[in-house]
Amino acid sequence: MVSVNGTSSLIGAARVVMAGLILVAAGLAAVALVSRHVSFAALLLPMAVIGLGSALTVPLTSSVLAAVPASRTGVAGGLLGVAREASGLVGISVIGLIVSAGHAVAPHGPVPAGFAGGYAAGLLAAAGLVALGAVIARLTLPGQPGVADQPAVADQPAPAGSPAG
DSSP: OOOOHHHHHHOOOOHHHHHHHHHHHHHHHHHTOOOTTTOHHHHHHHHHHHHHHHHHTTTHHHHHHTTGGHHHHHHHHHHHHHHHHHHHHHHEEEEHHHTTTOOOOOSSSOOHHHHHHHHHHHHHHHHHHHHHHHHHHHSSSSSSGGGGOOSSSOOOOOOOOOOOO
């Protein structure tokens, strides 16, 4: 069995996360391009691609935690969690605006015909943003194999008089 972190150690976190984000973007684009009357079976492959791509983003956490001193990993992990939740909230809100732009959608009743087109536009916008994230991951994450396993900052005692973490 091949693990994501093992693959990251072999080829570098940047490449693994970038590949994952490219898969997510491709899956989102594939879902956006299906017809309005698609079956669940036809959506299975694009959704599986999105899931596989999402799994390949695991080295992002390792890279973030490796970039801080061991005494600060709790803070870094907490900030990463908050950043993920906040970015998800903003992303879903923006895509929701794109989906419903120009379409009054009642809380109950039939969905307007133009809403499906808005849904496709929203998914394509999400795919574009995820693809941009792939480029950013490649440029900013450690690209060399094994780099994510080495702390970038050594633990140092806090200066006298400063609050200890």
